[in-house]
Amino acid sequence: MADYRYELKQGIKAHLIKTDIFKTNLITIILTTPLKRENVTKNALIPFLLKRGSKNFPTNEDISKRTDELYGTSLNCGVDKVGDNQILKFVAESIDNNYTLNGEDLIKDVIDLLIDVTFNPYMENGKFKETALDTEKAHLEDLINSKIDNKDIYAYNKCLENMYEFTGFGLYKYGYLQDLEKLSLEEISEYYFELLKTCKIDIFISGNFDENHVKEILNQNEILKKLNEREPEYNVADPSTEVVQKVDNPKKIQEKLDVNQGKLVIGYNILDKQPNSRDIGIVCNCILGDGASSMLFQNVREKAGLAYTVKSGFIKPKNIIMINSGIEIQNYDKALELIKEQVENIKKGKFSDKDITNAKTYIVSGIKNIEAEQDTEVIFYMGQELSSKYFGINQHITSINSVTKEQIVEFAKSLQMNTIYFLTGLENN
């Protein structure tokens, strides 16, 4: 299913992904803005404030009742990081018109509702409601505090923070308490209007719709008409321009909490500049630590029995590889050595052609699966949108299959350990 995209206005794009294999329509509005410490907390707060009420549905109760009426349309919003951008995401999933009980034009109602919630908030004297700000600040505060509750994600984020020294991609996507506390009603309200004027806006619609009908819905929407044209401010996510500082000695961070299991997370910079580095990276990462056949899984888990979870991930827009594992606390040295050994082996080319073929099969299967999940497909095309490199599913498969062993080894050789983070227990000194 291709991503048919067109500009509604300069800086505002519609993406129509027509597909007839789902019973649902998925509408996603994404606002993209540069990731900065001074804005990260504000951006995290805005989706919560917007969900508190729009001009047409002034309270969250009104919105909930509306979504119930629209056959339990789900309305979710949140923030994420893509490279050096923060994205604010607003997602509505509803059943397709074909499955309504009375033949309603559900897709129109749902698109209109999502646009209303995102761009047309309930305000008093040009500001968000004071009471809404108080509760949503508390809400975000809880969310920021709760980063400690899932130890895997916590350790992963702490490693990233240290890698990037609490700037850019190292920022926590939900922001910081000290910034949240001092945020005033005026400030956040003004910021919202500023964001709306300057951010990149993408509207994805995936489902079994009539294209002309959807275009007309978007064209006729009064709220969209009022948005200004813009030269959108965001960072093109392009790893080839990423400037990586050389690290002579990896940072070693250890943190103690009341936990049973230790979490070891290692971040690697990639200095490789081969033209198809992105595809090579995907294959290299798969051989190293993605899936049950990977070197990490086979050697750290299956052979040594040191971990239940051990895997690596390739963060394409930032050109880094992250390895994470959950281990017995006293096995720290053993596990670290064994993980390093796997990275060394891949640098030395100690893997077979069969390993490459297997990895490619696994990756290609994943790529073919993109179209089988509506949200995955939206993420796939949004990634392209932010990197300004557009390619179809088949093109992606062809370029993965063209990766050679020499390229993988060259890529792996450029891996440079940046940070070793270990979350350990209290009693262990």
Add this chain to the structure above:
Amino acid sequence: MQVIENSKIKEKMYIEKLSNGLTIIIIPKKKLTKKYITWGVNFGSIDNKFILGDSKDITEIPDGVAHYLEHKMFEQRSGINALDTLTNLGVDANAYTTNTYTTYLYECTDNFYEALDEFMDYVQNPYYTSENIQKERGIIEQEISMYDDEPGQALYMNLMKLLYHNNPINIDIAGTKESIAKIDENVLYTIYNNFYVPENMVIVACGDFEPNELLENIKRRITLKPSNNKITRVYKEEPDSIVDKKAERQMEISAPVFMIGYKDKPFSENMVQKDLALEILGEIIIGKSSKLFKRLYDEGLITTPLGFSYEYGRTFAHFLIQGYSEEPERVIDEIKNEIEFFKARGITDEDFERVKKKLYGEYVKDFNDPEVIAAGVLADYFNNINTFSFFEEFDCIRKEDLLDVLNSLFLEEKKAISIVKGNDKNVE
């Protein structure tokens, strides 16, 4: 094959019981690239006592056997792990163990039948040695450690210990580091030979299949013979009463979490109706558009919606409500008052119709993804439920049915509360 059709969601289910006793269920989804197949065995963590054949003795096995066996099922005589073989075919293979069943599965876009060879081979051919069992212990110990650090797991297990005196649902599915140390190849073979038999199994597949072609392909790969072994599962009698009202513990977390449980009698006549009634009631009383949610949210007592679910299996049933709050006791009190309010005042037509429409939409959405469909059909199968019957129940359920459930299930004497709070910060 027997065909069941649902006109509302425009889906069909093909069902066949093979001569050896194995049941096959196929849900075709045209044009979808993703295929999903899951092979369930009616054996879970609560099945820890049974009588084999005409023996007079009860066989008792260590906690965590079902889960340990699931891990070791992938081991092959050739020395090549089945998971590797499947992964190398580009398919995503996995397995999981619940309280009442264990299931093996894979999901793929290509190589479905190549993977089926390996899939059906490994599930039908166990290879357990003391060596390969020993090797797995460290891995499972780390899995147990991981769960031990999860507040949600502690919250749930503590609640089960409050609700159940004897039912092994109050024991972790994976067992403990001590209990799994007692597991050897003899235990695993005993379980495999007696429980991994065709009449105790079901295969559910969903994707772009021609049902008869898939059925023939499965049949061709079947080697399991019907079993004549008689097994009697032994469950110690469980009183209707609960064990205790409240449990609390501290962990490394940011805000208190709580879970309220109402113990129910296991398995009534019409589980589908009861399940649906509870989903509607839950939405009306504590869901996102409820008055209670608005009140608690506006007062800052909760910042995320309350969750709820009705869980049931062959020997247990309970309704759970879960939430985060700095003041869990106050929220628990408010929930109790709200339930009493609805018992006294009843349910409005407006709420009833609105929530029914919402749930209808959500059920339709569930029929998008082969994984959700097949996993759902499998779970329902082991509860003797036809998954499509939820749609039929929609048309017949009445407000009175909701009130019956409301008045019979939500009883203070059947209620227990589990709370997990953060560590005291002032204690160094």
